[in-house]
Amino acid sequence: MRRIPLALLSAALLSLFPLAGQAQQGNRPQAKPSQTQPGVRLQPTSLAGRYLAARVGEQGHDYDIASDQMDQALALTPNDPEMIYAAFRLRVYAGRIDQAAQLAPAVLATRPGDGFANLVLAVEAIKKGDYRGAERQLGRIGAENQLGALREYVLAWLKAGEKDFASARAHLARLRPxxxxxxxxxxxxxxxxxxxxxxxxxxxxxxxxxxxxxxxxxxxxxxxxxxxxxxxxxxxxxxxxxxxxxxxxxxxxxxxxxxxxxxxxxxxxSPAAGIAEILFDIGGILAADQRNQRTDLALIFYQLATALKPEQDFAWLMISGLYEQFRQVPKAVAALGKIGPNSPLYWQARLRTAALDAQEDKLDQAVSRLRALVAEKPARIDAALTLADLLRTKERYAEAVTAYDTAISRLRNPEERHWQVYFGRGIALERTKQWPKAELDMKKALELSPEQPYVLNYLGYSWIDQGMKLEEGMKMLERATELRPDDGSITDSVGWAFYRLGQYDKAVDWLERATEQKGEDPTIAEHLGDAYWHVGRRREARFQWERASNQKPEKDRVPIIQDKLTNGLNSGNDKPTVYEKAADSKQGG
Structure with missing residues (x-):
C-alpha cells in the first residue's frame, strides 16, 4: 500500500466534514409568526441572546458554555433544522457524544449524508456491540475514497467484531504496507x-x-x-x-x-478500542496539517476516540494540549485529570499539570507539585529540570540553581540534548553573580552542542560585557547571528556589544536591524536610543526612548529611561565602554 499523503487525506476529511467549526452564516434565529399564540408575546431577544452567547463561547473555544447556550436556544425553537445542527455540532465539540447522538437522527433527516452525524451514530452502535449497524451508518457517509485507507481499518475491526475474521483480514490485506x-x-x-x-x-x-x-x-x-x-x-x-x-x-x-x-x-x-486508535490517528493527521489549521476538527476526532475508549490517554493528552492552545487552561487541566495512575502517561500528565498551574499564576501550587515529583522518583531528572526552568523564568534564581543541581546530579551520561540543562543553570548562576561557575556551565553546554546560537550569544556577550576575551566573544556573537540571522534578540546583542566597545556607528547599524526584527522590544529600543545619542542623532534618540517607555519595560528600567528623556545620556544613566569601565576600576583601585 502506498502511504496517503497527509495533505490529500486531510483534504478528504475536510470534504467529508465540511461544516465542522464553521459558523452557519445567514441563519440567525428569528421568531416565526406561525408559532405565535393569541395573547402571548414572543421574546426573540431571548433566543437571539442564547444563540449569540453560544457563538461567543464557540469562538473562544469554550465549548461547554457554547453547547449549554445553544441547547437553551434549541429549547426555544426545537424544530429548527439549523438550530438542531448547531446544537449537535457543539455537543460533539464539547465531548458530549451521547447527547450528540440524541440529535443525530434529526440532523440526518435534513442532511442524510452528514459525516459527523453518521459517524456519531456509528460510534454509539460500536459501543453497544452493534457492528453491522455501525457498518450501515458508515456506508451512508459517502464513497469509499473519502476516508481512504482509514475506512478499511475501521471496516476490518467491525468485521472482527462480527467474528467474520476472513473478511477482516481481507480488508487489512488491501492496506498492507x-x-x-x-x-x-x-x-x-x-x-x-x-x-x-x-x-x-x-x-x-x-x-x-x-x-x-x-x-x-x-x-x-x-x-x-x-x-x-x-x-x-x-x-x-x-x-x-x-x-x-x-x-x-x-x-x-x-x-x-x-x-x-x-x-x-x-x-x-476490541473493535471499540481498535477504532478509537484509528480516530486518534485521524485527529493527529488533522492537527499536524499546518496548511488547513483545523485543530477544531482534530479535537472532534480526539473526543470521539475517548468516547469509544475512555482510557485512550494519548487522546486526553492531545485534548489537553489543544485546550492549552485555545487558552482554556482549566479545561486542559481537566483533560489531564482523566489520565490515571496505571497509565504510561500519568507522570507526564502530572508534570504538565504543574506547568499549567504556573500559567494560571498558581506558582506556589506548581512548585509544590514539582517538588513532590522530584522527591518521588530520585533517579529521574525531568521533574527537577521542569522545576528549575520554572523558577528561572520566575526570576527565583537561587532556588533555580538548587533545582538544576539536582537535575545535573541525576545525569548519568550527559548527551547533546542535555546542553539546555547546563545553559539554564549557567543563566541562573550568572544572575546570582556567580560568573566563574556560570562560565563553566556555558562552556559545558557548548561542549555538548557546539553550534547552539543562544549559548554562543549569551557567553560571547557576557565576556564582552565584562571586558574579557573581546575578540573571541565577538566571534561567538557573529556566529550566533549567522545561525539565527532573523533573531532580534541575538542581533541586539551584537549591536550592544559594539556599543560596549565604543564602536557606536556599528552599534547603530546592528541595533537598527534588531528593532526591525523585534520592534516591540523595549530593551532594543532603549539600546538604539543610546547609540543614536552617541552619534549625534539626539532627536531620534529621544524618540526611541519614548518608544521604550511605552513598551512595558522592566520596572527597574523605567526611572532610567525617564532620566534619559529628561536629561539625555550622562554618567549616571549611560553604560560605559568596557575600556572606560576598566580604567575606572584601575583608578578606584
Missing amino acids: AAGERAEAPALVIEAQIDELAGDKAAAEAKYRRAMTLDRNGLRTTVAVAEGLRRLGKDADARELLKNYAEKYSDAVVVDALIAPNAPMPKPP
Missing part, C-alpha cells in the same frame, strides 16, 4: 490484535514481535506490543521490553506503572 514503510509497524499491531481476537495466538505473537523490531522508538508501538505479549502469556518479555524503553528514554515518558509487579492485565483487543 510494503516492507520498511513507516506504516508497517502500526499496521502489524492491528493485524496482531485481530489475530489475537480470533484466537490465533501464534500469528499474533509473531506480528507483535515483528512490529517491535520495526519501531523500537515508538511509545505507542512499545506499549501495544507489551500489552499483547502479556495477554499471550509472555509476561517476562513484555516487562523486559518496557524496561529497556524506560532506560533508553529516561527523561521522556515513564512506563513504571506498566512494569510494576501489581500492574493489572491489559484489556483484550
